[in-house]
Amino acid sequence: MKIIIVTQACEYSIDVALQESILEIKQKIQHFSSVPVASQILSVSGWELVDGLDLEDYPIVTEGTKVDLTVKCMMRPSFEHHSKIQIVVKFSARKHNIEVDRTDTVRSLKEKIYIIDGTPIKRMTLYFSGIEMEEEYRNLSEYGICEFSEIIVFLKTMSRLVAEPPSKRLSVVVQTSSSLLNAASIPLEMRDSNTVNELRQLMLSRKILPMDDYIFIHKQRIMRDNCSLRWHGVENGDFLYVFKGTVSRGGF
Known part of the structure; x- marks a missing residue:
């Protein structure tokens, strides 16, 4: 399918597949416009597309979707x-x-x-x-x-x-994508010392999620399974987003 890349200066379309990763799409953009992959930030409606995920993990991206391309500024000389x-x-x-x-x-x-x-x-x-x-x-x-x-x-x-301060209870909301449970918002009580893997196991044991591989995201960053919610900076009332899939080492 085609998506439309929108920059400050112009718009252009590229052919992509749902199974392509965001990183692969950035590589296509680099080939088309010479903008280095490391300088690209892609977003749809203010939601940043994360390198470690595939396009199909973002149901909001369909045929003809406009994807905003922001180019990171190069570092200025130190004397400025x-x-x-x-x-x-x-x-x-x-x-x-x-x-x-x-x-x-x-x-x-x-x-x-x-x-x-x-x-x-x-x-x-x-x-x-x-x-x-x-x-x-x-x-x-x-x-x-x-x-x-x-x-x-x-x-x-x-x-x-x-x-390490004593662990404390957190009230968080887990937001699933539209491909899971029709984009449900699920309130959960956890301790900030709980790991992401413990959160996943809790949701699986309660049958909130079907058995599958999942990626959790907090503030547009992929969360690590063996690290605690405290380690990720999760605070009371924060939203955690869950998508189907796995992340290789290159995703961090």
Whole structure:
């Protein structure tokens, strides 16, 4: 079928198949318009299309659907004023807005967090989009961090009681796609220490979902099975979206 790619300058159509992944579609766009895959953000009605999913996971995309293409801006030279950005640093029970430079290293970010929060640098492990920022002398820009990016801080265990606050109950809503249960909204009570896999097993055991493989998404990010809801930054009242399918390692 054909979909219409909409940019600020023009519109054009490309042929796609429902079984194609979003990444494969981005590769077609790169071949057609020379926009690098890494610079592309595809969305429909404000909903970002995630690389790890196939087109058929998005029932809203049909013949003639207009797909918005946003091109990520290239990083400005470090001497420009606009190299300064605001990011959000989130702990399990608090968060801070911090101004950084795109050329700051992971180490210098930890130092700023220490100054603001008082958390010892040696206890910090930083994650962005589910990936550990383990190379301390890489620039933030090399990890793809931009304005309003969220950095998750985990504390290395010295005393588990100090490193991890007690688990708490969460009320979340699991939203299924239109191909599952007619796009049902399902309220659930979980603990923030529960993993995504435990959430999946709960829904399967209650026969809320039929037996199959599923992907869970929170704030347009694919969730990891063995990580807790707290790890993903899920908060009370948040929506989690579920689609049929699996994600390979390349999807993270």
